[in-house]
Ligand SMILES: Nc1ncnc2c1ncn2[C@@H]1O[C@H](COP(=O)(O)OP(=O)(O)OP(=O)(O)O)[C@@H](O)[C@H]1O
């Protein structure tokens with residue numbers, strides 16, 4: 094089973110939004126998918142509870158209660174939604190469960206600075222140092238695509254983490270979450286700009302570059 098974790102100590106950057114969308118993406122590709130929620134806020138589990146029966150099924154794992162004990166053994170992919178403020182031993186323990194780590198970041202100075210500090214901590218974890226897990230950054234809630242790249246470059250080039258996609262701020266994410274769907278399950282005429290933006294992220298997730 095492959096584990097894809099969405100992780101950033103910074104709150105509100107889009108971890109649950111990315112986790113639910115990644116889970117629904119792979120479920121629609123025909124994979125057997127589980128979604129594990131390590132956050133007692135339960136955002137991913139609440140989304141699953143809203144999911145309509147006629148959509149590809151995703152198994153719920155309440156990881157904040159008892160880890161992966163109730164994870165289905167036959168899952169191909171486990172998407173893991175991590176809580177904010179994970180540091181120190183808690184971070185080391187979380188990272189044990191991931192081969193691929195996606196770090197969402199909002200295009201604000203406060204968020205980028207906090208994420209730079211977080212990524213430095215993440216890179217000091219033995220598993221990451223020894224390249225047993227791969228990390229990528231995803232810019233989220235981007236309003237102006239031209240501004241973000243310069244700033245992100247400045248913050249993140251030095252610490253050498255690839256940033257693989259920039260996702261715009263869009264009501265589609267809110268709409269999809271409310272209905273228990275991913276943006277890939279919204280009608281094309283509404284969601285095609287978001288599908289285009291996800292392409293580099295899903296390509297990275299499918300490629301060997303995202304796996305140790
Ligand atoms: N690209 C986007 N466009 C519009 N709204 C978004 C986008 N990404 C996230 N949001 C909204 O921003 C808020 C925070 O997102 P989300 O809950 O996914 O972040 P989080 O990192 O999981 O937060 P927490 O740290 O509290 O767990 C939510 O209301 C969500 O709907």
Ligand SMILES: [Mg+2]
Pocket residue numbers: 108109110132134136174175
């Ligand atoms: Mg969350």
